[in-house]
Amino acid sequence: MGIKSKLTMAILTKIGVPRIQKLLEHQRSVSQLPNVIHPTENAPTRFEIQLEMLKLMKERNDIEMQSSFPIRRMLSIMKNINLSVDSIAENPIGPAANASIDFLNTLREFAQVHGVGPLEFVKLPRDLIFQHMGVIYDNAIILAMEMSQEKIDMAPSQETMNMVFETYDTLGIAANKIAKFLRENGFGAQADHPLGGLVLFPPLAQRAGIGWVGKHGLLITPEFGPRVRLAAVYTSIQNLSFADSNEHDWIDDYCTNCRICIEQCPAQAILKEVIVHDTGRISRVDQNSCFEYFAQFYGCSVCIKVCPFSQGGDTYEQLKAATEKTH
Ligand code: SF4
Numbered sequence: 005m006g007i008k009s010k011l012t013m014a015i016l017t018k019i020g021v022p023r024i025q026k027l028l029e030h031q032r033s034v035s036q037l038p039n040v041i042h043p044t045e046n047a048p049t050r051f052e053i054q055l056e057m058l059k060l061m062k063e064r065n066d067i068e069m070q071s072s073f074p075i076r077r078m079l080s081i082m083k084n085i086n087l088s089v090d091s092i093a094e095n096p097i098g099p100a101a102n103a104s105i106d107f108l109n110t111l112r113e114f115a116q117v118h119g120v121g122p123l124e125f126v127k128l129p130r131d132l133i134f135q136h137m138g139v140i141y142d143n144a145i146i147l148a149m150e151m152s153q154e155k156i157d158m159a160p161s162q163e164t165m166n167m168v169f170e171t172y173d174t175l176g177i178a179a180n181k182i183a184k185f186l187r188e189n190g191f192g193a194q195a196d197h198p199l200g201g202l203v204l205f206p207p208l209a210q211r212a213g214i215g216w217v218g219k220h221g222l223l224i225t226p227e228f229g230p231r232v233r234l235a236a237v238y239t240s241i242q243n244l245s246f247a248d249s250n251e252h253d254w255i256d257d258y259c260t261n262c263r264i265c266i267e268q269c270p271a272q273a274i275l276k277e278v279i280v281h282d283t284g285r286i287s288r289v290d291q292n293s294c295f296e297y298f299a300q301f302y303g304c305s306v307c308i309k310v311c312p313f314s315q316g317g318d319t320y321e322q323l324k325a326a327t328e329k330t331h
């Protein structure tokens with residue numbers, strides 16, 4: 005192991021690990037609050053990426069970490085995850101349940117000013133909440149934020165990794181601001197940070213109608229393809245309108261013929277055929293193979309780069325028209 009990797013390991017072990025573990029306990033403490041919504045027995049277990057990265061580095065001396073970890077961003081992310089838990093105590097007692105159309109429009113504008121879009125509403129199913137986590141409302145506002153195309157095109161690179169962390173941080177800050185805005189208007193809210201989320205975001209965002217989950221397991225949106233990060237805010241607002249169908253389901257057909265991400269994944273981690281588990285959950289990626297490459301090479305992101313939908317602009321409409329022609 006090189007000097008850079010050894011130094012990163014030393015910092016993570018001495019300072020980072022205890023802080024990450026404390027943060028995880030803090031997040032889990034929400035599940036002890038009264039009237040919390042818990043996951044079902046079949047719900048997924050969260051992959052603790054920071055701790056797993058350290059474990060991998062410790063176990064595998066031959067692994068050389070190329071990237072320099074954006075520690076300042078990570079500290080800001082941890083601060084905002086803590087805030088998302090602490091600020092639950094600031095919810096109004098007897099929060100409002102009905103929001104006017106005007107207020108919901110204002111909420112969308114507020115989110116947009118903070119770089120969020122698209123934004124949609126969905127009922128949160130318990131089987132998408134991670135084990136040991138809890139949420140205080142099952143009405144969810146799903147937030148997406150675009151990642152820079154220029155930086156994704158450089159993947160895998162330090163520039164890409166820095167941009168990804170920046171997007172995580174900016175979206176996490178926006179989620180906390182949206183929760184605060186809801187509270188100031190009499191509603192209860194709980195922000196869910198995009199890094200270390202309490203729920204499985206891609207299938208939840210698909211249910212919300214924001215896009216469709218592609219072969220690479222990422223949400224493909226019409227606006228930016230998979231070049232987005234996802235977060236949520238859970239709210240006491242009851243009269244949200246939920247999508248009852250998903251107009252993006254044609255992407256399944258497109259993926260069947262495309263398969264570019266499967267061919268170009270440097271770790272061959274994207275499954276040729278998806279695995280549908282008894283619980284109904286779908287596995288699209290071999291997590292271990294992906295993670296080993298991801299940990300060494302700047303968080304990878306090659307599957308985002310090569311996905312045709314990442315081009316944005318009118319790509320979505322063009323690919324949709326081409327897919328319809330073949331049917
Ligand atoms: S992040 Fe990289 S290694 Fe992981 S699935 Fe995507 S392309 Fe493959």
Ligand code: SF4
Pocket residue numbers: 218219220258259260262263264265266310311312313
């Ligand atoms: S690269 Fe192709 S197969 Fe993979 S998710 Fe994107 S469209 Fe689907």
